[in-house]
Amino acid sequence: MAMVLxxxxxxxxxxxxxxxxxxxxxxxxxxxxxxxxxxLGGSAPAPEGLSLDSARAGGTLIGKRYVNQDESLELLAxxxxxxxxxxxxxxxxxxxAKQLPSSD
Amino acid sequence: xxxxxxxGGLIAAAEETARRYAEQCLRAHGLPRxxxxxxxxxxxxxxxxxxxxLMMLTGDAGGEPxxxxxxxxxxxxxxLAALEAIAxxxxxxxxxxxxxxxxxxxxxxALRNGAISPNGSCRLxxxxxxxIALNLPRxxxxxxxxxxxxxxxxxxxxxxxxxxxxxRVETLVERGRLLGLAVADASLRSGTGPLLPQLSPAxxxxxxxxxxxxxxxxxxxDLSSLWAGPLCTHLLQLCGAEVIKVESLHRPDxxxxxxxxxxxxxxxxxxxxxxxxxxxAGRAQLRALLQRADIVVEASRPRALxxxxxxxxxxxxxxxxxxxxxxxxxxxxxxxxxxxxxxxxAGAAAGLxxxxxxxxxxxxxxxxxxxxxxxxxxxxxxxxAGWLGGGGGLVELPLADVVHxxxxxxxxxxxxxxxxAWMQHLSASHQPVLAPRSRIPQAHAxxxxxxxxxxxxxxxxxxxxxx
Numbered sequence: 292m293a294m295v296l297x298x299x300x301x302x303x304x305x306x307x308x309x310x311x312x313x314x315x316x317x318x319x320x321x322x323x324x325x326x327x328x329x330x331l332g333g334s335a336p337a338p339e340g341l342s343l344d345s346a347r348a349g350g351t352l353i354g355k356r357y358v359n360q361d362e363s364l365e366l367l368a369x370x371x372x373x374x375x376x377x378x379x380x381x382x383x384x385x386x387x388a389k390q391l392p393s394s395d
Numbered sequence: 396x397x398x399x400x401x402x403g404g405l406i407a408a409a410e411e412t413a414r415r416y417a418e419q420c421l422r423a424h425g426l427p428r429x430x431x432x433x434x435x436x437x438x439x440x441x442x443x444x445x446x447x448x449l450m451m452l453t454g455d456a457g458g459e460p461x462x463x464x465x466x467x468x469x470x471x472x473x474x475l476a477a478l479e480a481i482a483x484x485x486x487x488x489x490x491x492x493x494x495x496x497x498x499x500x501x502x503x504x505a506l507r508n509g510a511i512s513p514n515g516s517c518r519l520x521x522x523x524x525x526x527i528a529l530n531l532p533r534x535x536x537x538x539x540x541x542x543x544x545x546x547x548x549x550x551x552x553x554x555x556x557x558x559x560x561x562x563r564v565e566t567l568v569e570r571g572r573l574l575g576l577a578v579a580d581a582s583l584r585s586g587t588g589p590l591l592p593q594l595s596p597a598x599x600x601x602x603x604x605x606x607x608x609x610x611x612x613x614x615x616x617d618l619s620s621l622w623a624g625p626l627c628t629h630l631l632q633l634c635g636a637e638v639i640k641v642e643s644l645h646r647p648d649x650x651x652x653x654x655x656x657x658x659x660x661x662x663x664x665x666x667x668x669x670x671x672x673x674x675x676a677g678r679a680q681l682r683a684l685l686q687r688a689d690i691v692v693e694a695s696r697p698r699a700l701x702x703x704x705x706x707x708x709x710x711x712x713x714x715x716x717x718x719x720x721x722x723x724x725x726x727x728x729x730x731x732x733x734x735x736x737x738x739x740x741a742g743a744a745a746g747l748x749x750x751x752x753x754x755x756x757x758x759x760x761x762x763x764x765x766x767x768x769x770x771x772x773x774x775x776x777x778x779x780a781g782w783l784g785g786g787g788g789l790v791e792l793p794l795a796d797v798v799h800x801x802x803x804x805x806x807x808x809x810x811x812x813x814x815x816a817w818m819q820h821l822s823a824s825h826q827p828v829l830a831p832r833s834r835i836p837q838a839h840a841x842x843x844x845x846x847x848x849x850x851x852x853x854x855x856x857x858x859x860x861x862x
Contacts, residue, residue, distance in 0.1 A: 299545030299570070312573060314542045353698060353733075354575060367542070369573045391620055391649030392532030392737075394503075394514050394764075 292329050293320035296364070302330035305337040306344075309351040309372025317363040325351065326374020349375035349382070357383040407805070409820070410437035412466050416473030416804060420773075421480065424780035424787075429480035435472060441817035442824055443468035448497035448831030452762045453751070455509040460828045462821065463751050463761040464814035465802035468493035471772055475630075478776045481783060482634040490633075492772050497831030499622065500763040502657045510748075513763040517739035519581055519748055520556050525564040526758055528743035529555070530577035530736075539574045543567070572734045577724070579736065579744035579795070581758070612637050613689035613782045617665070620648035622738065622764060623722050623794065624694045625661040626771030627778065631690065634779055638665040639850055640841075641684060643672045647843050660833070662840035668851070669844030676859045678704050683856040685710055690778045694722035697732050711789055718781030719789045720774045726793040736794050738764025745798035754814035763831075766794040773797050 296316035303310045304325035311330070323330045327344025331337060351357070353371040358364060359378045365386065366376060376383040407415070417433045444450045445460075447468045454461035475492030499505075505513035512518070517530035531537060537550040544558045559567065564580050571578030615638040617628040625640075625648075632638045640662060642648050647669065650658050668684070671677035682705065685691055691707075693700065700707065707719050721727060724736025725744075736744065739760055743749075747761040774792050781787015806813065851858055 297545070298541035298547075299543065312542055312570075314539060314574075352702065354696075365538075367539075367574055388646060391646060392516070393649045393651075393653035394516070394532065394621070 293322050294332070295320055296323065300332065301369070302332050303370075304351075304372050304374050305329065305331050305341050307348075307351075307372035307374040308370055309368060309374055309376070310370035311351075311357070311366040311376065312369050314356065314365040314367050315363070316365075321364075322377075322379050324377040324380075325372065328374075343374055347375045347377065347382070348373050351376055352385070356386040358386045359383055362386075408437070409439050412440045412805060413438065413443070413469040413473040413476065416466070416470045416801075417477040417480070419804075420474050420477040420776055421780075424777065425784065426481060426780055429477070431480050431484065433476050433480050435476045438469070438472070439817070439820050439824065439826075440466035440469040441821045442826040443472060443493050445821060445826045445828045447471075447491070447493035448501065448829055449493065449762050449765075450828050451830050452497060452500055452505075452507050452513055453759055454507045455757070455759070456507060458509075460507065461751060461755055461757075461759060462814060462817055463747055463759075464754050464810045464817060465747055465750055465761070465806075466804055467747075467762070467765065467769065467798070467801050468496065470801035470804055471496050471769060474772045474776050478630065478634070478772075478779060481776075481779060486633050486635065487630075494832065495626065495772065496762060496765065496768045498660070498833035499654075499657055499768070501831035501833035502660070503654050505763055508760075510758045510760060512739040512760045514739075517577075517737070517743075517760065518552060518556070519743060519758045519760065520559045521758075522559055522562055522564050522567060526581040526748070526752075527559065527564055527567055528579045528581045528740040528748065528760075529559070529571070530740040532577075532737060536576060539576060543570055543574055543576060572730075575735060577735050577737050577740045579740045581743040581746075581748045614687060615639065615690045615692065615778070616641055616684050616688035617692045618700075619692050619694035619722060621650050621694070622657075622661070622767040623771040623774065624692050624720075625650070626768055627720065627722075627774035628665065628692050629661050630772070630775035631692075631778055632664055634775075636690065639668055639684065639688075639846075640665045641668045641670060641681065642843060644669045644677070644844065645671070645673060651843065656833075656836060659836035659838065659840045663836050663838040665841065666846035666850050667841035667844055668847045670847070671859065672703055674859065676857070680851060680856055680859065681705065682710075684850075684854065686714060687854050687856075688717060690718045690720065690782055692720045692722070692774065692778065696723065696735065697721075697727050707789055715788075716786040718778055718787035720778050720781075721789060721791050722770055722774060723791065723793050725795050727791050731793070736766070738767035738794065741766035741770075741794035742798050744795040746802055747798065750802065750810040750814075753810040766798045769801060770794045770797045 305328040306326040327347040450460040471492035479487040510519040516532040725731035742765040
């Protein structure tokens, strides 16, 4: 199910514990998946009968930021899980860790 | 009013605040009697704030310096005096805790700037229902603001403050924490603070082995960055510890890109080890170093170390004679373990800005990243006391809690009443409001990784395979 992704929107995996917040997103409608199943927004209940696709179970780590190839999409994992995040069928990669500040 | 009524009718002189704080610190660490007396001259907490530069760093840019009605400078003097009383004689001579609160600003030239932190990265912002502190020290933090505010926003403070003004504190803080932003409710946390962090000796770690330990030099492994942790290990080094600063080869201490004078001051004389945390070999070296340490100092979120395969409680269980200092923003329990804080926002979270507001009617930042040096001082005492006692276990020092504890120390009236009394004392005492001063570094800090090979070899840790 394709949907519009807006900065600040939150989604959760239908098949594992992962949760994300959209940091930035490309315009238009997209398919956002985790562990092989479409991610859920708001309080939508998970459809029955879904399970984690073992081929898409690379894991999502809390606190890491995930990007697509051209970095037009960026998600922050607010909760870790077993599934791999994917946009329009392409798995997302971990973005480099933030540089430390020079002073605080 | 230079005195406060104590239970039992005794009058406690405000001039002895620092001494009472030092005594409380020693008691909290199970050291009711230190080997040497606490060496502190009587000084009113307001006079200490004026003398050490803290007042000069608080207030509007074009206005007068302001007094925060919290005994931060006195507590800093007290905790360093407590350390001095248990450290080898003479090593901390001439050093005052309160001076360490302000020396970074003396070096960088940062000045008071009202609701903006002296270094410029933190601001107090009005919401529709309160006040938050937002700290954005990393360039990358700005990219998170559209997600935080669920709206397009220009990456400039004016645009951010307009958006924030229409939102609620609770939402901003909750969403900001999810995103890993340093954001705090500035209006909360009045009253007396939590208890001081306690040492928690692991089973087997004996207490009171003073004489045996005093002959040795503890090995300190310091994984921390920026200011709080490095100040802690700098003080331990002055006390005689051998300090190894361990950094990620790919993500070294960001302070290396900041003031070189401050970096030299904090790090001269420490060994520098740089490891590749991305490789199994590098992570194994890190674990091996930690297993040999008498004292570990780190300032990471617990999950960040777990992702490197480092589990503090497990390492401590295997080495009960160790003291592990965990500097965090708000503690290691969930959900606080996920929240980050820097010195300025932690000070606001602890209620310093709200105390200043109660006193002056204006929202102001107190000092320069105040929670950092204050927590660093407390960490140094906890580390040395833990080591002297034969192993202090896991000692949590949440930045916000340390400041909150000091802010609430001997607070028997409202912040405004304390402020009035202290201002009266100040105007009668002729204590001038002095600018921050700094020490001068005696040597340069080691370059990143300068001692990696030598340290690994000396500790008989396998070097990384050459590639």
